[in-house]
Amino acid sequence: MKVEQISIFLENKSGRLADVATVLAGAGINIRALSLADTTDFxxxxxxxxxxxxxxxxxxxxxxxxxxxxxIAVEVPDRPGGLAHILSVMKDEGVNVEYMYAFVQRSGGNAIIIFRFDELEKSIHALQKAGVVILKGEDVYAL
Known part of the structure; x- marks a missing residue:
């Protein structure tokens, strides 16, 4: 049910993102999803x-x-209210969202949202109880 994510700390300067992409491409690594957050320095x-x-x-x-x-990678209907449902489940359980990012493979299908929760096991249990589809790591890596 859990997905492994890597985090790379980058200096906030020209070319560093390109360097990461070039290194991964050279090693035959395919990026399935990404998120970039920045500050002034990194x-x-x-x-x-x-x-x-x-x-x-x-x-x-x-x-x-x-x-x-x-x-955790969660499948969410690509329609108004899809995200609100997931967040309501977490609110009811008292679980905090540390960060999240999403992608859609095709419009009208399902979106996939990557979540980092403060209580991973509790969030998995609550989502399963609510009937939410949680993707296995190998399914996300193969997208």
Whole structure:
């Protein structure tokens, strides 16, 4: 039920994002989802890739600071209210959303939202109880 995500800490300067993409491309790593958050001095690039361990190692070998985190990938109907339902379930359970990002494969289908919750196991149980589809890591890596 959990998905492995890597986080890369980047200096906020021209070319650093391109460097990450080039390193991953050279290693044959495919990016499945990403999120970039920045401040004045640095950014955090969060990636879900098709081979987490290989990506982590090749980035470290190229001088990047890389961490690994577990997140949850949830399938949400691509319609008004889809996200509101998920967030209502979490609110009712008292679970905090630390961050999230989403992608849609095709309009009118289902969106996939990547969540980092403060209580992962509690959130998985609450979502399952609410009938929400939680994707397995291998399903997300293969998208």
């Amino acid at each position: 950014g955090i690039l969060r990636l879900i890739v098709n081979d987490t361990e290989k990506a982590k190692q090749v980035l470290k070998d190229n001088g990047f600071t890389v961490g690994k985190t577990e997140v």
